Amino acid sequence: MRAIRLLLVLALTLAVAACGGADSAPQPTPDPQALLAEGITQLQDATSFKYEVDVSGYRVNVPIEGLDLPEGTGVSFKYASGTFQVPDRLSARVQFRLGVLSTTAELVALGDTQYFRGELLTGNRWLQGDFLPGFLPSSLVAQPGGVPHTLSTIRDLALVGRRDLDGLSAYQLRGRVEAGRVFSLTLGLSRATAGLLDIDVFIHTQNKRVVRISLVEPPPDWAADSEPTIWQINISEYNAPVTITAPDADGGTS
Amino acid sequence: MTARPAAQRAPWLVLAIVSLPVFIGALDLTIISAVLPEVIVSLDLPVKEYLDQASWAVSGYLLAYAISMTFAGRLSDLFGRRAVYITCLLIFMAGSYLVTTYDSSTLNSAIARFYRQVLDEPPPRLEERYLYLVIFGRVVQAFGAGAMVPVTIALAGDLFPPERRARPLGVVGAVDTLGWVLGHLYGGVMVRLFGQHGDAVVDAFAGLGLSVAKPSWETLFLLNIPVSALALIGAWWALRGIHRPRRAERFDVLGTLFLTLALIGLNLGLGTNPETASTAESFEDLGRTASHYGPALLVGAALAFLLFLLVEARASHPLIRLGMFRSRNVSASSLTNFLVGFCLAIGLVSAPLLVNFRMDSPTSKDVQHAAYTAGLLLSGLTVPMALAAIPGGWLSERFGYRLPTASGLLVAGIGFALTSATWESDTSYWLMGAQMAIVGVGLGLTISPVGTAVLNDVTESERGIAAALILVLRLVGMTVAISSLTIYALDRFDVLVAERMASAAASLEETVLASQTASLEAAVDVISELQFIGAAATLIALVAALLMRGGRAARERVPLA
Numbered sequence: 001m002r003a004i005r006l007l008l009v010l011a012l013t014l015a016v017a018a019c020g021g022a023d024s025a026p027q028p029t030p031d032p033q034a035l036l037a038e039g040i041t042q043l044q045d046a047t048s049f050k051y052e053v054d055v056s057g058y059r060v061n062v063p064i065e066g067l068d069l070p071e072g073t074g075v076s077f078k079y080a081s082g083t084f085q086v087p088d089r090l091s092a093r094v095q096f097r098l099g100v101l102s103t104t105a106e107l108v109a110l111g112d113t114q115y116f117r118g119e120l121l122t123g124n125r126w127l128q129g130d131f132l133p134g135f136l137p138s139s140l141v142a143q144p145g146g147v148p149h150t151l152s153t154i155r156d157l158a159l160v161g162r163r164d165l166d167g168l169s170a171y172q173l174r175g176r177v178e179a180g181r182v183f184s185l186t187l188g189l190s191r192a193t194a195g196l197l198d199i200d201v202f203i204h205t206q207n208k209r210v211v212r213i214s215l216v217e218p219p220p221d222w223a224a225d226s227e228p229t230i231w232q233i234n235i236s237e238y239n240a241p242v243t244i245t246a247p248d249a250d251g252g253t254s
Numbered sequence: 255m256t257a258r259p260a261a262q263r264a265p266w267l268v269l270a271i272v273s274l275p276v277f278i279g280a281l282d283l284t285i286i287s288a289v290l291p292e293v294i295v296s297l298d299l300p301v302k303e304y305l306d307q308a309s310w311a312v313s314g315y316l317l318a319y320a321i322s323m324t325f326a327g328r329l330s331d332l333f334g335r336r337a338v339y340i341t342c343l344l345i346f347m348a349g350s351y352l353v354t355t356y357d358s359s360t361l362n363s364a365i366a367r368f369y370r371q372v373l374d375e376p377p378p379r380l381e382e383r384y385l386y387l388v389i390f391g392r393v394v395q396a397f398g399a400g401a402m403v404p405v406t407i408a409l410a411g412d413l414f415p416p417e418r419r420a421r422p423l424g425v426v427g428a429v430d431t432l433g434w435v436l437g438h439l440y441g442g443v444m445v446r447l448f449g450q451h452g453d454a455v456v457d458a459f460a461g462l463g464l465s466v467a468k469p470s471w472e473t474l475f476l477l478n479i480p481v482s483a484l485a486l487i488g489a490w491w492a493l494r495g496i497h498r499p500r501r502a503e504r505f506d507v508l509g510t511l512f513l514t515l516a517l518i519g520l521n522l523g524l525g526t527n528p529e530t531a532s533t534a535e536s537f538e539d540l541g542r543t544a545s546h547y548g549p550a551l552l553v554g555a556a557l558a559f560l561l562f563l564l565v566e567a568r569a570s571h572p573l574i575r576l577g578m579f580r581s582r583n584v585s586a587s588s589l590t591n592f593l594v595g596f597c598l599a600i601g602l603v604s605a606p607l608l609v610n611f612r613m614d615s616p617t618s619k620d621v622q623h624a625a626y627t628a629g630l631l632l633s634g635l636t637v638p639m640a641l642a643a644i645p646g647g648w649l650s651e652r653f654g655y656r657l658p659t660a661s662g663l664l665v666a667g668i669g670f671a672l673t674s675a676t677w678e679s680d681t682s683y684w685l686m687g688a689q690m691a692i693v694g695v696g697l698g699l700t701i702s703p704v705g706t707a708v709l710n711d712v713t714e715s716e717r718g719i720a721a722a723l724i725l726v727l728r729l730v731g732m733t734v735a736i737s738s739l740t741i742y743a744l745d746r747f748d749v750l751v752a753e754r755m756a757s758a759a760a761s762l763e764e765t766v767l768a769s770q771t772a773s774l775e776a777a778v779d780v781i782s783e784l785q786f787i788g789a790a791a792t793l794i795a796l797v798a799a800l801l802m803r804g805g806r807a808a809r810e811r812v813p814l815a
Contacts, residue, residue: 050376052379054379054380078298079379079381081379095299095300097298101295101301102295102298102299102300102301103300104300104303166362166363166366166377167366167367167368167369167370167371168370234376236376237376
């Protein structure tokens with residue numbers, strides 16, 4: 001059935017392709033601070049939301065102590081998607097690169113209890129343990145330190161215009177944020193610790209929710225000619241009914 | 255015959271020109287199987303997680319290939335071989351290009367837009383959309399590639415008189431078979447070469463002042479374009495004046511629709527893929543694409559087929575004139591070809607299964623070695639099969655359709671009987687390869703006479719659809735074989751393992767060892783039984799072949815429109 005659906009999607013997609021909207025100027029011009037404040041409030045008050053973190057450009061290495069890998073084949077982060085449920089539940093599917101190969105791991109965190117499984121690491125069996133020491137799902141929206149707080153610290157905020165995000169109409173706000181404050185946005189994996197980073201926030205034109213955050217992180221000094229790392233965070237399905245529960249785990253390991 | 259100079263003076267040259275894209279299209283049927291993991295890795299997706307989805311790049315191609323075969327022949331009957339052939343070639347080229355444009359922002363944005371605006375769902379991640387576009391490009395390619403095969407077979411009918419048709423049909427059959435036989439090898443070797451010498455290629459072009467990207471799997475599809483362009487120019491020239499279309503007749507849209515639905519339902523319902531089945535590592539793998547909707551899809555397929563028959567019986571210009579089957583040659587050849595497909599599927603899955611069951615351990619080294627051995631053994635079946643299609647044509651011209659078909663089936667039957675009687679868990683690969691070659695030669699000998707018998711017994715305006723019938727029935731035979739035999743094999747395997755384990759030792763270590771031995775012995779028995787079924791099926795096919803009219807084609811009255 002997946003094939004039929006796929007072919008239908010692709011065939012109809014071509015028909016829909018012609019309906020793409022062009023960028024247009026905002027009318028009337030909304031206040032960027034007010035837009036951002038509304039977006040932050042909706043994120044802060046959400047009972048649940050889905051998120052995607054996608055990295056492109058210069059690779060984001062994941063430091064793993066004690067893992068002896070050949071030079072140039074480090075573990076790097078590529079993509080994560082998951083669901084957050086207030087007050088402190090989170091499920092995530094994370095894709096890593098090991099050299100040129102990609103592998104996926106899953107994490108479920110209920111407060112300070114974590115469950116983890118991965119094809120390579122646990123043979124796809126759920127294990128309970130402290131895999132991200134000190135990580136609490138509630139820190140995603142915590143005040144201070146969480147995503148809403150990070151957004152509230154954006155400087156030099158300006159409205160760039162109205163954008164069409166592949167069928168999603170959004171206001172694009174642009175500003176700069178301190179590198180030390182993006183921990184929650186980048187899952188603690190960003191390299192930069194000082195200076196200001198360019199950030200774009202996209203707010204839905206109708207419901208004023210934050211739908212996308214785009215963060216530009218320069219490459220490290222020793223690779224200054226490389227392209228920057230682009231962090232794209234998509235947030236969707238606000239307040240959808242979700243229940244994140246503990247998977248059947250085999251027991252503690254760490 | 256309405257052929258003009260090029261076709262009259264050099265029909266073999268014309269056939270060679272139009273057969274080149276058929277070869278490339280058949281090559282592309284299997285080319286991606288060898289490089290599928292490479293494709294997934296290059297799209298930045300986890301291989302294990304996306305292999306099932308990505309396998310639609312193979313299955314989708316096969317399905318579209320079969321579907322386009324069903325109606326392209328008829329289209330060429332109505333609109334002319336040249337117009338339809340060139341259109342198909344252009345579609346194939348467009349599909350090849352589409353595969354390489356998976357990262358087009360316009361197309362990706364369109365998919366995202368579709369999800370948001372029509373499905374009201376968040377779109378799949380970008381890399382997943384890339385994969386969907388690769389699959390879409392493959393399906394477009396296949397529509398062109400599959401359609402070219404019956405048109406080329408029908409062209410052979412236009413180019414050669416009845417008494418000389420068998421050899422060219424053997425050549426087209428051999429070209430098509432060689433294409434899908436060599437696809438795995440070509441894809442694998444080329445991607446390995448690109449990996450090892452890609453930088454040298456880039457440097458060589460840089461030396462000429464040209465900047466090119468490092469070759470990769472995408473290059474395989476880009477290479478199709480210049481080769482197809484040359485073939486396009488050649489076909490444009492060579493096919494001038496060939497086959498006058500009968501525009502007065504109408505194309506049977508409804509019949510085509512029902513037949514297409516029946517084929518899709520059958521393929522998805524049976525959940526098997528003749529192409530990927532040849533790489534199966536266990537009996538479960540054979541039917542691994544089966545879905546929970548299988549029975550419903552099969553009922554739907556049966557319903558669509560009944561509606562197709564109803565439409566065909568009433569249509570003034572049907573896709574397939576049912577009266578065609580009143581001809582003994584057409585009906586007997588159709589049944590024979592269906593059974594040849596059935597037997598071919600058994601040959602294709604037997605050797606890889608036994609090799610994989612004999613594998614010492616599931617380490618990557620052993621898995622790679624097993625894949626290599628299975629590939630060589632498969633070549634032992636398929637290469638002789640493709641090559642035997644050519645003498646099959648010669649024999650058919652000398653002795654008529656019945657004798658070479660029956661002889662081929664007898665040889666294949668002997669091959670299956672030998673494999674069934676002699677394969678054990680420690681049989682040498684040389685012996686297995688030799689016996690597979692016997693089966694291959696036998697099946698290959700039937701390709702040309704069966705095709706010629708059908709083509710020579712229909713009117714000129716039905717050659718296209720008759721050519722499609724020959725090809726589609728073989729594919730359906732393969733699909734039915736894999737599906738039905740998977741059910742049989744799984745049941746038998748469980749029963750045989752249970753019988754052997756009934757007296758297993760008590761300790762855990764002994765039980766594990768006994769289980770491994772029992773599995774291998776049971777697998778060998780089941781594979782032997784499958785080959786016995788293959789031998790039986792060739793005998794049934796032999797009976798069907800004996801119903802074909804004997805004698806040489808030249809002596810037969812060929813009804814021409």
